Amino acid sequence: EIYRADIVLLCGVWGHVPATDRQMFAGALAALCRPGAMVVWTRGVAGDFRRFADIEAVFTGPSWQRVRVSFT
Secondary structure, eight states: OOOEEEEEEEEOOOOOOGGGGHHHHHHHHHHHHHEEEEEEEOOOOOOOOOOHHHTTTOSSTTTTTOOOOOOO
């Protein structure tokens, strides 16, 4: 039996995933999640919101639904 996650935390990961691999990484992440699961991810922006937008772009399509965005 395959066990899938209800919640996945991705903290401190995106800085280590090359831009060319992000789409593949998001696809693999979707395979880890059961339907309706939540993914919480973080990414420092240091005033440059392009980083955020580039990563957010991989979470498009029927597998993903944005619930909340927060900048602190």
